[in-house]
Amino acid sequence: MAENNSFIPPLENLASNFRKLPGIGRKTSYRLAFAVLDFSDDEAKAFSDSILAAKKNIKRCKVCQNISDTDICPICASEKRNKSLICVVEDPRDVAAILKINEFDGVFHVLGGLISPLEGKTPESLRIKELLDRINGLESVEKAEIIIATNPSVEGDATAMYLSRLIKPLGIKLAYGIPVGGDLEYADEVTLSRAISGRSEL
Amino acid sequence: MAENNSFIPPLENLASNFRKLPGIGRKTSYRLAFAVLDFSDDEAKAFSDSILAAKKNIKRCKVCQNISDTDICPICASEKRNKSLICVVEDPRDVAAILKINEFDGVFHVLGGLISPLEGKTPESLRIKELLDRINGLESVEKAEIIIATNPSVEGDATAMYLSRLIKPLGIKLAYGIPVGGDLEYADEVTLSRAISGRSEL
Numbered sequence: 001m002a003e004n005n006s007f008i009p010p011l012e013n014l015a016s017n018f019r020k021l022p023g024i025g026r027k028t029s030y031r032l033a034f035a036v037l038d039f040s041d042d043e044a045k046a047f048s049d050s051i052l053a054a055k056k057n058i059k060r061c062k063v064c065q066n067i068s069d070t071d072i073c074p075i076c077a078s079e080k081r082n083k084s085l086i087c088v089v090e091d092p093r094d095v096a097a098i099l100k101i102n103e104f105d106g107v108f109h110v111l112g113g114l115i116s117p118l119e120g121k122t123p124e125s126l127r128i129k130e131l132l133d134r135i136n137g138l139e140s141v142e143k144a145e146i147i148i149a150t151n152p153s154v155e156g157d158a159t160a161m162y163l164s165r166l167i168k169p170l171g172i173k174l175a176y177g178i179p180v181g182g183d184l185e186y187a188d189e190v191t192l193s194r195a196i197s198g199r200s201e202l
Numbered sequence: 203m204a205e206n207n208s209f210i211p212p213l214e215n216l217a218s219n220f221r222k223l224p225g226i227g228r229k230t231s232y233r234l235a236f237a238v239l240d241f242s243d244d245e246a247k248a249f250s251d252s253i254l255a256a257k258k259n260i261k262r263c264k265v266c267q268n269i270s271d272t273d274i275c276p277i278c279a280s281e282k283r284n285k286s287l288i289c290v291v292e293d294p295r296d297v298a299a300i301l302k303i304n305e306f307d308g309v310f311h312v313l314g315g316l317i318s319p320l321e322g323k324t325p326e327s328l329r330i331k332e333l334l335d336r337i338n339g340l341e342s343v344e345k346a347e348i349i350i351a352t353n354p355s356v357e358g359d360a361t362a363m364y365l366s367r368l369i370k371p372l373g374i375k376l377a378y379g380i381p382v383g384g385d386l387e388y389a390d391e392v393t394l395s396r397a398i399s400g401r402s403e404l
Contacts, residue, residue: 014252020245030295032226034293047222054238055241055246093236096208
């Protein structure tokens with residue numbers, strides 16, 4: 001605590017790093033920083049190491065763009081999965097949500113976001129080109145199916161529309177899975193399961 | 203993403219470290235972990251370093267027990283402050299809140315918590331012995347004054363009561379500063395300023 005009414009530099013620095021995370025405001029950043037001070041040395045070291053290890057060891061699967069610690073993720077590498085059924089999602093948490101229901105036996109494509117001009121998210125900043133390359137590389141376009149499972153928000157719908165305009169001309173079966181008003185991450189298993197099995201063609 | 207429906211180990215590990223922080227649940231821990239993946243390498247390094255630096259460089263002031271990067275904090279070391287006026291608070295954030303109002307020219311004593319049997323916080327786990335040692339070491343007990351500025355919660359009141367029973371017999375002037383229903387950290391400057399100047403003797 002310096003006389004200038006702010007906290008000492010190491011604490012201010014830690015709090016300002018917490019504030020770079022989404023949803024962490026000023027007061028919370030200090031609460032978290034003080035909590036770190038109460039960590040044991042081992043706990044602080046483990047926390048610090050886990051940040052560096054995550055950055056260093058987590059890459060993108062070369063096929064589906066999901067997070068992976070291998071060049072090709074276990075889902076894309078699995079012999080059991082139908083490589084002609086591709087579920088397109090916004091981010092890796094959606095993959096986790098859909099995997100949990102054990103209903104879907106295809107593979108994924110992770111866009112890494114949704115089209116949102118206000119947030120500077122253009123189609124070019126998403127992994128759409130990689131999706132089109134994948135579709136063009138499919139052995140049989142006739143047997144393949146793409147499920148667009150973006151969240152039914154304004155951005156999700158805009159992204160789904162944008163994708164459908166690109167994909168439809170390729171002559172591939174295209175479906176839209178998640179009911180309007182839902183949110184993939186929050187959807188319960190039954191809802192998600194129905195959304196996948198009861199998907200409608202676009 | 204492993205086939206067992208959980209995230210890859212480096213991400214799970216990072217998320218589990220975030221969950222050691224107060225108020226961070228399962229969903230938030232993953233949101234924060236994914237946000238770290240979006241950090242640049244430099245940002246991740248800065249975050250990681252700030253955790254270790256805070257643990258290494260932040261100690262407790264030997265006099266007031268506030269956080270400090272020196273053995274004696276700047277407040278206790280200041281010649282301008284009245285060392286006979288000691289404001290007893292729960293934690294360093296309360297010190298910051300009171301300093302901000304520029305009304306208080308005394309020094310502090312940071313208890314490091316409040317008495318709360320349910321949370322395993324006994325009087326022995328707080329820095330009460332250090333407070334009594336300080337009072338006993340004062341040059342003139344007659345001129346001294348202790349302001350108890352614990353938050354007016356059940357735990358804050360219990361702690362204030364406990365302290366007053368210990369301190370009153372020492373013949374020192376004792377006051378209670380914060381109005382019932384308030385919270386130091388959230389109190390605006392006028393309220394805090396009035397609480398300090400209009401404190402009532404216990």
